[in-house]
Amino acid sequence: MPHPIATSAERMTLVEALEVLHAVRRDEVVVTTMGNAREWQKLGKNALDLIYVPSSMGQGTSLALGIALAQPDRKVVVCNGDGSMLMNLGSLVTISAQAPANLTIVVFDNGVYEVTGAQPTAAAPALRPNSAPVDFAALARASGFTRVFAFDSVEPWRNAVAEIVRGPGPTFVQLQVEPMADAGLPAFPGPAPDRALALRAALKPAE
Amino acid sequence: MFTGREILELYREMGVTHVVALPDSTIGPWESTIREAGSPKLVRVCREGEAWAIAGGLYLGGARPVVMIQCTGLFESGDALRNVLFDYRIPLFSLIGYRSYLSQTAIPNDSARTFTEPILKAWGIDYRLIDVPDKKPEIVEHYRRCQSAGRPGCALIAEGKG
Numbered sequence: 621m622p623h624p625i626a627t628s629a630e631r632m633t634l635v636e637a638l639e640v641l642h643a644v645r646r647d648e649v650v651v652t653t654m655g656n657a658r659e660w661q662k663l664g665k666n667a668l669d670l671i672y673v674p675s676s677m678g679q680g681t682s683l684a685l686g687i688a689l690a691q692p693d694r695k696v697v698v699c700n701g702d703g704s705m706l707m708n709l710g711s712l713v714t715i716s717a718q719a720p721a722n723l724t725i726v727v728f729d730n731g732v733y734e735v736t737g738a739q740p741t742a743a744a745p746a747l748r749p750n751s752a753p754v755d756f757a758a759l760a761r762a763s764g765f766t767r768v769f770a771f772d773s774v775e776p777w778r779n780a781v782a783e784i785v786r787g788p789g790p791t792f793v794q795l796q797v798e799p800m801a802d803a804g805l806p807a808f809p810g811p812a813p814d815r816a817l818a819l820r821a822a823l824k825p826a827e
Numbered sequence: 828m829f830t831g832r833e834i835l836e837l838y839r840e841m842g843v844t845h846v847v848a849l850p851d852s853t854i855g856p857w858e859s860t861i862r863e864a865g866s867p868k869l870v871r872v873c874r875e876g877e878a879w880a881i882a883g884g885l886y887l888g889g890a891r892p893v894v895m896i897q898c899t900g901l902f903e904s905g906d907a908l909r910n911v912l913f914d915y916r917i918p919l920f921s922l923i924g925y926r927s928y929l930s931q932t933a934i935p936n937d938s939a940r941t942f943t944e945p946i947l948k949a950w951g952i953d954y955r956l957i958d959v960p961d962k963k964p965e966i967v968e969h970y971r972r973c974q975s976a977g978r979p980g981c982a983l984i985a986e987g988k989g
């Protein structure tokens with residue numbers, strides 16, 4: 621059921637939002653990108669994590685779609701930034717056409733390119749003629765998602781997250797979060813080919 | 828040069844599970860046969876750059892995808908294929924339509940004809956030009972060679988006349 625964006629006085633932080641997701645994570649594949657990859661790594665390692673660093677910016681949703689299609693019995697969560705989402709908006713249409721029931725997209729919307737120094741995106745109020753931000757949840761609905769949620773404070777997100785992730789997708793979640801000051805790049809998570817092989821092995825059915 | 832049925836049989840011989848594709852006027856007519864067959868599954872993308880990451884994810888999940896696009900889509904795919912093929916070393920195979928190779932009647936002096944092979948070479952993608960029907964078996968052979976070696980490969984399908 622679609623949720624309106626909460627209108628709390630206090631917007632959640634990226635770290636708070638990720639901690640909430642981390643607390644309910646079971647055996648889902650979790651793909652993280654850019655700023656959320658930086659903070660997710662600090663919460664611990666998991667064989668079903670794909671820290672998508674180095675990335676082709678914007679392709680996290682597409683990569684996650686591929687995993688979800690190949691592994692229909694396993695839940696896949698992709699944590700995306702708003703800047704990354706803007707680079708691959710068409711992927712929302714691609715995903716809704718495939719309609720993978722096991723895929724959840726979480727967009728952390730802070731309005732800026734955080735890792736490059738917090739310059740505003742084209743969707744942020746600072747660069748909009750009417751100062752009205754682009755509504756990512758509405759974009760998802762218009763792209764064919766029927767299960768869409770949006771939160772800007774941590775408690776409603778905490779209360780809903782388990783049902784959101786475990787329910788039937790495809791699901792889109794917009795989390796409005798505060799940008800982090802001087803946040804910088806994600807730590808190097810290790811050689812990408814080794815991590816790709818490790819994830820592939822972790823996803824291989826037992827023989 | 829090929830029918831949809833021939834391409835479907837080719838993919839089945841290769842053991843392909845998913846065809847991640849965007850059509851052109853040569854590739855497009857193959858799709859209905861593939862879609863109606865149900866296997867391999869056809870995954871439609873909105874732009875070609877998506878195709879490499881989706882196929883990369885499919886590979887990580889244990890599937891055996893191919894990317895099927897026109898060479899103009901290869902041009903716009905640069906960063907996505909760089910990341911999947913070289914950062915993550917995922918050995919994807921692609922069928923790429925070579926626009927105007929056989930005839931430039933429709934698009935005289937087609938720049939797609941000029942840049943396709945240099946770009947494949949620049950990316951270090953091991954390709955085979957399939958410019959006559961008799962070369963069809965080379966597609967499977969090349970696919971198997973590339974998969975055995977764990978490297979990306981491409982069958983470059985000449986286009987431009989019926």
